[in-house]
Amino acid sequence: MSEVFVQLAHEADLPVAERLWLMFCHDMSEFRGALPDADGTFRSDRLHAAFTDPGWAPYLVTNGERPLGLAVVRGLDGPVRVLSGFFVVRGARGTGVGLRAVRQVVARHPGTWEIAFQDDNAGAARFWRRVATAIAGDAWTEEHRLVPNRPDLPPDAWISFTARGAIGEP
16 A cells, blocks of 8 residues: 555544444454344444544544545543554555554654553554554553453453654654
């Protein structure tokens, strides 16, 4: 992918974001055992919060007119920003789109960041460790935390780092 654009999503972008969110949740269902609701959709409260709640922001990742993915950020009104959801369509994975998109999102909101993933999602584990190193060098940490209200699930891995300003692309 030659050009990757990250843009703040607006209400008119919600239908595209909802379709991307459905694909994201479908991918994640493999690692969390989540099943769709009766209407064939998954929970979308975090996505909708990104469009309506202060301290949250939804972003679309595009290449021209084509949507490649999305990012949902929370904690913008606090000391720690959390990448609450991140997705790149399978056809764009392995092309550098994800790293470029994360760098653009993080550059918009300098400060402390946290990103969670599941250890059994080996691709995500490799990706997020590579992202942390690209952004923060070796100044990042990883810890495991229990999933709130889900004692049946293994702990999530959480990566933390600080982004000190605009992050240029390599």
